[in-house]
Amino acid sequence: MIGLQHFLIFSGTLFCIGLFGALAKRNAIAILMGLELMLNAVNINLVAFSRYITTGDFTGQVFAIFVIAVAAAEVAVGLALIVAIYRDRISVNVEDFDWLKW
């Protein structure tokens, strides 16, 4: 029987794969994709809790919808920043981005 724990371990593993992608990649767009994976894992957690722990109360799903809206805004601004930086430096390699370095 599939229960809450299965979904929590599944989403935790998805989160860690996204975290690995966000930490270990060189391309700024790949890092954004890793972030999207992490946000998706969080949404699975919210929906699983709303299904198994507060059954009949939809607060978890409403918050997951808010997370999706914020993620869409984040990816729009992030890609605009990457395109603007690319015009300046002809590169999307995060190891070349050194403005904010000490």
Next chain:
Amino acid sequence: MTIMFWVIAIITLGSALMMVMNRNIFHSALFMIVTFIGVAATYLMLQADFMAAVQVLVYGGAIAIFVVFGIMLTQRGDMKQSNLFSKHAPLAAIVALALIVINGVMVLKTNWAVSNAAPPTETVGPIAELMLQKYVIPFEVAAILLLVALIGAVIIAKEVKKTS
């Protein structure tokens, strides 16, 4: 139910892993779409049909197209070498594996207060009532946030030039 869960979990996690490991960023984007559809199937297993529809529309449609546009607007040179690992990949792998193990142990050790109520059959109506009654202010704030992000993205990407 059990077999479906394992099939969906293996497809989703496998394509997520392929997305992270692939050297071609365009193939990574395609595997990312498969992962998003797999997450939508997970929502269906959790009896959240509205969430599954939103997931397919927003992630499988809009965000995937955004990412593909980003790749097309920025990529130069060899596409096969466009998504390489940086020098701290081994450390990141250790951190991610440790977090998977810690998360699994903690989830299995915790005593969850699972409710025995039957899953609700209708989801769209109650979600609408919650959004437009109890959470109406976060709803409006999210609308303003999307507007601000839209205008900000246009201005950042367009590079406003001084006319004087």
